Amino acid sequence: MSSKDVILGRIRSALSSGVDAPEIPRDYRRGEAKVDLDLLVERLTDYKAVVHRISAEKSGISAAILEILAEGTVVVPPGLPTDWLPEALEAIVDDGLTAEQIAATDGVVTAAAVAIVETGTIVLDASPDQGRRIISLLPDLHICVLRPEQVVASVPEGVARLDPRRPLTWISGPSATSDIELNRVEGVHGPRNLHVILLAA
Amino acid sequence: MRIALFATCLADTMFPAAAKATVLLLERLGHEVVFPAEQTCCGQMHINTGYQKDALPLVRRHVRTFEPYDVIVAPSGSCVGSVRHQHAMVAGADAGLAARATSVASRTFELSELLIDVLGVEDVGAYFPHRVTYHPTCHSLRVLRVGDKPLRLLRNVRGLDLVELPDAEQCCGFGGTFSVKNADTSTAMLADKMRHVLDTGADVCTAGDASCLMHIGGGLSRLRTGVRTVHLAEILASTEAS
Amino acid sequence: MTFLGMPARAPRGVGHLRGDESFPVAARKALANSQLRRNLQHATTTIRGKSGRVIAELPDWQELRSAGSALKAYTMARLPELLEQLEENVTAAGGVVHWAADANEANRIVTDLVRQTGERRVIKVKSMATQEIGLNEALEAAGITPVETDLAELIVQLGNDKPSHILVPAIHRNRSEIREIFLKAMPDVDPGLTDDPPVLAAAARRYLRETFLSTKVAVSGANFAIAETGTLAVVESEGNGRMCLTLPETLITVMGIEKLVPKWSDLEVFLQLLPRASTGERMNPYTSMWTGVTPGDGPQAFHLVLLDNGRTAVLADEVGRQALHCIRCSACLNVCPVYERTGGHAYGSVYPGPIGAVLSPQLTGVADNPSLPYASSLCGACFDACPVKIDIPSILVHLRNQAPHPRTEAAVMAAAAYTMDRPKLYASAQRAAKLARIAGRRGRGLPPPLNGWSASRDLPSPPKETFRDWWRSR
Numbered sequence A: 001m002s003s004k005d006v007i008l009g010r011i012r013s014a015l016s017s018g019v020d021a022p023e024i025p026r027d028y029r030r031g032e033a034k035v036d037l038d039l040l041v042e043r044l045t046d047y048k049a050v051v052h053r054i055s056a057e058k059s060g061i062s063a064a065i066l067e068i069l070a071e072g073t074v075v076v077p078p079g080l081p082t083d084w085l086p087e088a089l090e091a092i093v094d095d096g097l098t099a100e101q102i103a104a105t106d107g108v109v110t111a112a113a114v115a116i117v118e119t120g121t122i123v124l125d126a127s128p129d130q131g132r133r134i135i136s137l138l139p140d141l142h143i144c145v146l147r148p149e150q151v152v153a154s155v156p157e158g159v160a161r162l163d164p165r166r167p168l169t170w171i172s173g174p175s176a177t178s179d180i181e182l183n184r185v186e187g188v189h190g191p192r193n194l195h196v197i198l199l200a201a
Numbered sequence B: 001m002r003i004a005l006f007a008t009c010l011a012d013t014m015f016p017a018a019a020k021a022t023v024l025l026l027e028r029l030g031h032e033v034v035f036p037a038e039q040t041c042c043g044q045m046h047i048n049t050g051y052q053k054d055a056l057p058l059v060r061r062h063v064r065t066f067e068p069y070d071v072i073v074a075p076s077g078s079c080v081g082s083v084r085h086q087h088a089m090v091a092g093a094d095a096g097l098a099a100r101a102t103s104v105a106s107r108t109f110e111l112s113e114l115l116i117d118v119l120g121v122e123d124v125g126a127y128f129p130h131r132v133t134y135h136p137t138c139h140s141l142r143v144l145r146v147g148d149k150p151l152r153l154l155r156n157v158r159g160l161d162l163v164e165l166p167d168a169e170q171c172c173g174f175g176g177t178f179s180v181k182n183a184d185t186s187t188a189m190l191a192d193k194m195r196h197v198l199d200t201g202a203d204v205c206t207a208g209d210a211s212c213l214m215h216i217g218g219g220l221s222r223l224r225t226g227v228r229t230v231h232l233a234e235i236l237a238s239t240e241a242s
Numbered sequence C: 001m002t003f004l005g006m007p008a009r010a011p012r013g014v015g016h017l018r019g020d021e022s023f024p025v026a027a028r029k030a031l032a033n034s035q036l037r038r039n040l041q042h043a044t045t046t047i048r049g050k051s052g053r054v055i056a057e058l059p060d061w062q063e064l065r066s067a068g069s070a071l072k073a074y075t076m077a078r079l080p081e082l083l084e085q086l087e088e089n090v091t092a093a094g095g096v097v098h099w100a101a102d103a104n105e106a107n108r109i110v111t112d113l114v115r116q117t118g119e120r121r122v123i124k125v126k127s128m129a130t131q132e133i134g135l136n137e138a139l140e141a142a143g144i145t146p147v148e149t150d151l152a153e154l155i156v157q158l159g160n161d162k163p164s165h166i167l168v169p170a171i172h173r174n175r176s177e178i179r180e181i182f183l184k185a186m187p188d189v190d191p192g193l194t195d196d197p198p199v200l201a202a203a204a205r206r207y208l209r210e211t212f213l214s215t216k217v218a219v220s221g222a223n224f225a226i227a228e229t230g231t232l233a234v235v236e237s238e239g240n241g242r243m244c245l246t247l248p249e250t251l252i253t254v255m256g257i258e259k260l261v262p263k264w265s266d267l268e269v270f271l272q273l274l275p276r277a278s279t280g281e282r283m284n285p286y287t288s289m290w291t292g293v294t295p296g297d298g299p300q301a302f303h304l305v306l307l308d309n310g311r312t313a314v315l316a317d318e319v320g321r322q323a324l325h326c327i328r329c330s331a332c333l334n335v336c337p338v339y340e341r342t343g344g345h346a347y348g349s350v351y352p353g354p355i356g357a358v359l360s361p362q363l364t365g366v367a368d369n370p371s372l373p374y375a376s377s378l379c380g381a382c383f384d385a386c387p388v389k390i391d392i393p394s395i396l397v398h399l400r401n402q403a404p405h406p407r408t409e410a411a412v413m414a415a416a417a418y419t420m421d422r423p424k425l426y427a428s429a430q431r432a433a434k435l436a437r438i439a440g441r442r443g444r445g446l447p448p449p450l451n452g453w454s455a456s457r458d459l460p461s462p463p464k465e466t467f468r469d470w471w472r473s474r
């Protein structure tokens, strides 16, 4: 008898006296709510992300990036619009770079899939403009460009927009730990600097 | 109103003043109090120590004794908590007893609940010229959810200077047989509770449970702090005359 | 067949669910350590404040708790179907599912999987399940080095210490102790290391960087597994989780069978409950979710080990089974007045605090952890704090009923019940002032086993008359 059969048999016997599956009360806030970009900025900033708000014009993106990083190399996903990048930076497109190559760059620029106002969270889903998970992990600086239509108010709306078949990375501020006296301290293994460029609505 | 008193075994035996005060207070408010003599103990100590089987006859007795009454009061959050949340469970397979226990429980009130929710009084006309701090006992607070009812009653007592207890919602460390089985931990919890009581500068610490007061009072007395523990019922029963 | 008879508990001789001494004995030692008590008090006070503030931001916290509680109850009721659904979806997405009936089998499966890769080192993300089964010891015995990458786990590993908290295993250490540990045990550490928390975090970053980049196998736990999609989720802060889940070629995830969630959309509940209840954040810095294998991105071999190790025995207990709803947030530890004073080591199991007091005895059988159900004053703070509304006090009371009772105590209890069921006998016992005689003069001590009580508290002097006497004489 396989262990699977053993375990399933034990479970069925444990439940044999009859256990009802309850209705799930869904009276918490679920529906679509108004997006408050100011609150998003406040929540991101509260967890030590640096937010740059720019006008709706795409041309502002490269200027904003340049303000964050004046020189050096950045790794970028293959689907990132090339006009986002300032010429002063050397962009290395990830076409299967090694971990060492990625770790040696000064930063990474990605887009995002979803952002959640209430928690100050951005979510990457490895789409072509966000790339493999590794590229947003090893560089010490992550610059994430966010469009207003990607922003939702709450966690339920965020979950509803995401596709679980894609690898997802939820990011709320730079890498941090609560392991020393239970206070949040920024800067452990993930990028220690998180900059969010938020386009105006 | 005719009210049956469940004195609780601890008050009956060791702290009769709390039970007497309950009687005198309710009579002063114009109610009739009866004391069904067949009552003994709700069985909480047995239940909470792991002796449910021994507790079953006590639950049966309690239900039988109080069944005839429409309103039952006890000067103890913890005993009312046991009646309300444990008796039906102890009755277990005896569905008839469980239903009767649930019915008795629905008519059983802790003193501050009775006064405010049933009798609708917040000012019981008491006089108690002391600096008092109130410890919300865990079972009043988290099992019965009496909330600020005791504080509302205390605020209406003339002459009483109510001072807030820091970290009030932390357990005093009594926990019934916990204080025996885990005496060291219980003592450590008590030490913090006493420190907070002393920090208030109160000369009286009150609560709705004689058991927790016995524990806190025992510690305060050992340290010769001069702070007394007085049951809520006794404060509410006090008048200029007394 | 065994499962038709006695419920299968976590086996002895492997893993970390049983302590060497009883709770009161271990607690006494911990209570004597004033540094430990200061550290714990500071840390738990901090986290209670943080958590309270972010919970207060949500107008629907109670509704979320009710939904979380119902979702877990639903999952338990449908566990066989949901587990099979999970297996199907993980497999379809390129993962391999293994079933482990107990700690020994899980350790064997993981060890064999690592061996097959030919690697001698694995990186680990903090996981309660692998601590429970003693996976590190099993790997070491097979010549494989497990490297803990979570900061607190690292502090514990470098300090040759034991974890004392579900979420922050080194909660019993303060910053200056952590500095000492790093100076002593961390290779190539900067001798000028200060005890500034960001400096300590940076030291850990430097120390583990090379290991992350060069290790080909990772072992993780999981916070959630979604049956509907086969998706796994790991909730973390530091990015060590992302490193382990992204960089290696092979990922092995060990997960208790109760960690299941029915649908993808159900995460909308748990991702609100968990961070606010655990670290007191609106959202933890990083959460990773993956479904099987993604070609070209992350580990190309994924194994999921589903662990029983006593969980089905817990499920068989109608009252106790709600302990399986736990999402390991540690809120109950942080609010527990007993935990705050004794710390986690006193519980003797990797699961300390209120949840440990109800989970460990059920996983092992109460006889193997008989003092844990009594390690609580039943104050109820844990129940109020629990984001999935586990009624821990009721489970404690229930387990006390199954615990072996000392013979004298049982005799006293039976005698007391006998007396209390006979009002005349009871009244004469009162009148004969039996209690008063035991109590003796005010302030005098009680005989054993009650002397622990009177060691630090005076007993009240027995009243002149009982209430009953007064009533009769009115």
Ligand code: SF4
Residues within 6 Å of the ligand: C277, C325, C326, C327, C328, C329, C330, C331, C332, C333, C355, C382, C385, C386, C387, C388, C389, C390
């Ligand atoms: S029992 Fe509840 S409060 Fe305690 S760790 Fe589990 S989920 Fe959190």
